[in-house]
Amino acid sequence: MGIWMPLGSGISNAAGRNKPRINAVTRRAAAILDANSALLLLVKEQRCEQSYKELFVYYSPRICTFLRQRGADHRTAQDIAQEVMVKIWRKADQFDPTRAKASTWIFTITRNQYIDNIRRTKRYEVDADDPLLVQALPVSPEELMMRQCDQTDIAVAMKSLPSQQEEVLTLSYVQGKKQREIAEELAIPLNTVKSRLRLGIERLRKAMENR
Amino acid sequence: MAQFHVSQEWLTAYATGAVGEAASALIAAHLTLCPECRTEVTELENLGGVLLDAINPDKTDAEQQFGRSISANARPQSPDTIVKDQRLFTGALAKIAPRPLLEFANRHCGSVDLESLPWRPYAPGVKRAVLSNGRSDLIARFVKAQPGSRFPHHDHGSDEMTIVLQGAYRDHTAVYSVGDVQSIGEDDPHQPVIEGDEVCVAFVISEKPPIPTNFIARLAQRVIG
Ligand SMILES: [Zn+2]
Numbered sequence: 001m002g003i004w005m006p007l008g009s010g011i012s013n014a015a016g017r018n019k020p021r022i023n024a025v026t027r028r029a030a031a032i033l034d035a036n037s038a039l040l041l042l043v044k045e046q047r048c049e050q051s052y053k054e055l056f057v058y059y060s061p062r063i064c065t066f067l068r069q070r071g072a073d074h075r076t077a078q079d080i081a082q083e084v085m086v087k088i089w090r091k092a093d094q095f096d097p098t099r100a101k102a103s104t105w106i107f108t109i110t111r112n113q114y115i116d117n118i119r120r121t122k123r124y125e126v127d128a129d130d131p132l133l134v135q136a137l138p139v140s141p142e143e144l145m146m147r148q149c150d151q152t153d154i155a156v157a158m159k160s161l162p163s164q165q166e167e168v169l170t171l172s173y174v175q176g177k178k179q180r181e182i183a184e185e186l187a188i189p190l191n192t193v194k195s196r197l198r199l200g201i202e203r204l205r206k207a208m209e210n211r
Numbered sequence: 212m213a214q215f216h217v218s219q220e221w222l223t224a225y226a227t228g229a230v231g232e233a234a235s236a237l238i239a240a241h242l243t244l245c246p247e248c249r250t251e252v253t254e255l256e257n258l259g260g261v262l263l264d265a266i267n268p269d270k271t272d273a274e275q276q277f278g279r280s281i282s283a284n285a286r287p288q289s290p291d292t293i294v295k296d297q298r299l300f301t302g303a304l305a306k307i308a309p310r311p312l313l314e315f316a317n318r319h320c321g322s323v324d325l326e327s328l329p330w331r332p333y334a335p336g337v338k339r340a341v342l343s344n345g346r347s348d349l350i351a352r353f354v355k356a357q358p359g360s361r362f363p364h365h366d367h368g369s370d371e372m373t374i375v376l377q378g379a380y381r382d383h384t385a386v387y388s389v390g391d392v393q394s395i396g397e398d399d400p401h402q403p404v405i406e407g408d409e410v411c412v413a414f415v416i417s418e419k420p421p422i423p424t425n426f427i428a429r430l431a432q433r434v435i436g
Contacts, residue, residue, distance in 0.1 A: 036264075056277045061268035068269070082276070100253070103260030111228040111259065121232045122318070124239040124311035126249065131300075132309045134212065134390075136246030158261065173262045178229045179220050198219065204258070 036102040044092040060085050063110050084113050157204045165200035213245045213390035226255035233351040233416040237374050239311035244390035299323050307376040336360025350417045356405045364402040371395045371417045378411030
């Protein structure tokens with residue numbers, strides 16, 4: 001159990017960063033322009049080096065730790081984190097704050113770099129220009145705002161999860177394990193992992209809805 | 212709109228980066244055809260972002276590294292432009308297969324033409340084209356079956372996932388048509404029969420779970436067996 005403590009404590013420590021208590025309307029606006037997304041937007045639109053530096057100082061060590069938790073050695077983790085940060089600078093023009101927060105966007109870049117460098121496997125993604133793409137029903141700007149808002153509050157809701165659920169969510173996300181591997185690692189049945197993960201995600205959803 | 216979806220387990224594995232190549236191609240193909248599952252993956256990625264923010268980082272001298280990165284290669288560069296090979300996206304297969312599968316087919320047999328895939332007879336009216344990277348973690352194939360044909364009754368040595376690209380088939384569980392995904396576990400025998408009067412084309416993978424990269428997981432595996 002002891003080895004998981006740093007993960008758990010990490011989650012409860014940093015989750016509320018940049019999130020003052022404010023009313024719902026301001027919170028929606030703030031959710032869209034959460035501090036890191038705003039910085040990334042400045043990098044995108046003005047190639048603002050100071051903003052990039054702030055993002056670098058915040059994310060580079062987190063990406064490094066994230067990769068080490070996924071089994072990379074220190075040197076490799078640093079190299080990959082470096083590559084991710086370079087990509088953030090170079091691809092900032094692809095960042096779309098109406099579709100994802102900075103943290104989500106950076107998570108996906110980190111995940112893909114990890115797959116390239118460590119798992120050395122190819123990953124396929126949806127091509128937005130695919131003529132076979134089935135479009136979602138149109139979403140109102142209101143709804144979009146609500147979704148953005150939801151993301152910001154997931155962090156708070158994570159804290160309210162029973163530790164067993166938080167544990168499987170963390171193993172799944174931070175360490176990128178499949179449910180089968182989590183079951184082996186925690187020496188619990190696969191169905192228990194499935195139900196904890198499902199309950200955890202359900203509970204996060206509920207917390208979002210009942211806000 | 213698809214009726215049968217990629218399981219929560221596989222969607223989570225896709226969002227966290229735990230799936231292998233063939234599974235990612237199949238899942239991305241379903242996501243192309245299914246806005247519901249796309250939304251689900253986006254939500255799962257949001258959660259990944261939250262967890263990245265929540266990491267309590269190792270102490271590092273990020274400022275110093277930033278200095279180094281600036282002097283090295285991170286200075287302003289022109290943004291990447293993605294050049295897509297449009298040749299991939301024409302031909303008969305392109306009419307029915309989402310782009311991730313076209314890229315996959317091109318990568319593993321150098322062809323994106325439905326007719327020139329390496330088809331081999333499998334059963335009366337049924338052909339298979341196996342695409343493999345020669346490693347055991349990836350077994351993928353296209354299947355093409357004439358109307359009225361049936362597969363041999365068969366069992367599965369490992370987890371198997373199928374996405375229908377054209378036509379439909381039926382087994383004892385349901386009728387699966389375009390965009391639908393059927394997941395079948397080990398020891399779960401079935402006998403698909405082609406439904407309707409259209410040739411049925413599907414993409415099928417059997418993929419073993421990836422080898423855990425994490426040292427603790429490997430250790431745990433050795434201890435638990
Ligand atoms: Zn779906």
